[in-house]
Each structure stands twice: as structure tokens, then as C-alpha cells.
Amino acid sequence: MAGQPDTGLVCLGAIAGAHGVRGEVRVKVFTETPEGLAAYGPLTGSPGGRIFRIRSLRSVKDGAVVRLDGVEDRDAAEALKGTQLCVPREALGEPDEDDSYYHVDLIGLRAEDESGAVLGTVKAVHDFGAGDMLDIRLDETGKSVLVPFRRETAPVVDIKGGRIVVVLLDDAEDEEGESA
Known part of the structure; x- marks a missing residue:
């Protein structure tokens, strides 16, 4: 949604x-x-x-x-x-399953790497047909990167804590289509 x-x-x-x-x-x-x-x-x-x-x-x-x-x-x-x-x-209401989320609840979460360093903020969630993608605006560059929203690349989703742990892939693309 x-x-x-x-x-x-x-x-x-x-x-x-x-x-x-x-x-x-x-x-x-x-x-x-x-x-x-x-x-x-x-x-x-x-x-x-x-x-x-x-x-x-x-x-x-x-x-x-x-x-x-x-x-x-x-x-x-x-x-x-x-x-x-x-x-x-x-x-x-609340999602029916423990590992289900409404897109609106993911938007605005602080994106962190596995060590806890802040990377940026989830600005949007897109579905281009192959599954949900997190659109993360990086604090360091101001650019957005798309990260597939699956357990391997988003192992921790902490809605109450306002954060999501993401694993940036080597081939993550920014909004201009360049590798991040």
C-alpha cells in the first residue's frame, strides 16, 4: 500500500x-x-x-x-x-503476520548498516513487479539507493525503534542508475 x-x-x-x-x-x-x-x-x-x-x-x-x-x-x-x-x-490495524509490514510503516525508518552506523532514511517502498524495493536516501551523499526488501538485505525491521538494518549490495543502484 x-x-x-x-x-x-x-x-x-x-x-x-x-x-x-x-x-x-x-x-x-x-x-x-x-x-x-x-x-x-x-x-x-x-x-x-x-x-x-x-x-x-x-x-x-x-x-x-x-x-x-x-x-x-x-x-x-x-x-x-x-x-x-x-x-x-x-x-x-496491525499486520496479520510477524514478518509483514505496511509500506507506510517502513517509510521514515532510519536505515542502519549491520554495525549500527546510520546510512540514511527509507523514503519510499516500490514494487516494480519483482518484489518490494526500499528507496533509501543516503545521508552521506543525498542520493537514493534501491535495496530489495527481503530477509538477506533487511535482516532487522524494528518499527517501534524506528530503524531498519540493511545490507547494501555491491550492485545497489542509485536514482541515476549508477552503482552506489
């Missing part, structure tokens, strides 16, 4: 546009399943803060088609294009 740590909201999806003429919207969903969009209660639209309640939701190939309360025609649906659908972080 994408996160917005500055606002305390977690983005569960984004409206991609109208679907049909009766006010339904196409939503790109960032939850594990499209049904997850409706699992946490009313959604806050960002920007603007409008509250949305889902009346109906059906899965489609690239996300979901959703009918929202108060959106009755194509024009109203199209006007919402680009709106992020969010919930407060507290609505998510």
Missing part, C-alpha cells in the same frame, strides 16, 4: 476515471485485493478531504469499478479523476 506519512493517511487506491454513464469510477487499487478498498470504512479523498462511502464494488482486470455515494453521473465521476482514496493509518 502506498503511504502518505505527512498526513497520517494511507492511500488504498486512486480514481482513474469514469466508467459508463451512471457515475461509476474506475479505481487503480493498491490493496492486496480490490475488495480491500472497502475493508476499512469510509474513504477520504485527497486532495480535498471529501468523504466517500462505497455503495458497490466489482473487480475488473486492472483494479475495480466502484459506485460511490453522491456520485450520480459520468460528469461527477470524471471530475474525480486523480483523486486518491485514503484511510487513516489507524484503520489498518
Whole structure:
């Protein structure tokens, strides 16, 4: 799930546009399943803060088609294009498994090497299709490096302590595609 740590909201999806003429919207969903969009209660639209309640939701190939309360025609649906659908972080609860994490909880963690030296800060978590990648902004250079988020490269995740231990690979790439 994408996160917005500055606002305390977690983005569960984004409206991609109208679907049909009766006010339904196409939503790109960032939850594990499209049904997850409706699992946490009313959604806050960002920007603007409008509250949305889902009346109906059906899965489609690239996300979901959703009918929202108060959106009755194509024009109203199209006007919402680009709106992020969010919930407060507290609505998510705790992950079901001990070694599972919400992306929003990883963002902002202090990244340390195995000796405890501070390397930088986790700025984002990306999934380009081959698994999650930590985007770490290095304090020393100000550049970002991408580190695969798996046990070998992130052996310690201490959410309460505000830190994550990372093992930088020799072939870690920075944001310009150069080896770090």
C-alpha cells in the first residue's frame, strides 16, 4: 500500500476515471485485493478531504469499478479523476503476520548498516513487479539507493525503534542508475 506519512493517511487506491454513464469510477487499487478498498470504512479523498462511502464494488482486470455515494453521473465521476482514496493509518490495524509490514510503516525508518552506523532514511517502498524495493536516501551523499526488501538485505525491521538494518549490495543502484 502506498503511504502518505505527512498526513497520517494511507492511500488504498486512486480514481482513474469514469466508467459508463451512471457515475461509476474506475479505481487503480493498491490493496492486496480490490475488495480491500472497502475493508476499512469510509474513504477520504485527497486532495480535498471529501468523504466517500462505497455503495458497490466489482473487480475488473486492472483494479475495480466502484459506485460511490453522491456520485450520480459520468460528469461527477470524471471530475474525480486523480483523486486518491485514503484511510487513516489507524484503520489498518496491525499486520496479520510477524514478518509483514505496511509500506507506510517502513517509510521514515532510519536505515542502519549491520554495525549500527546510520546510512540514511527509507523514503519510499516500490514494487516494480519483482518484489518490494526500499528507496533509501543516503545521508552521506543525498542520493537514493534501491535495496530489495527481503530477509538477506533487511535482516532487522524494528518499527517501534524506528530503524531498519540493511545490507547494501555491491550492485545497489542509485536514482541515476549508477552503482552506489
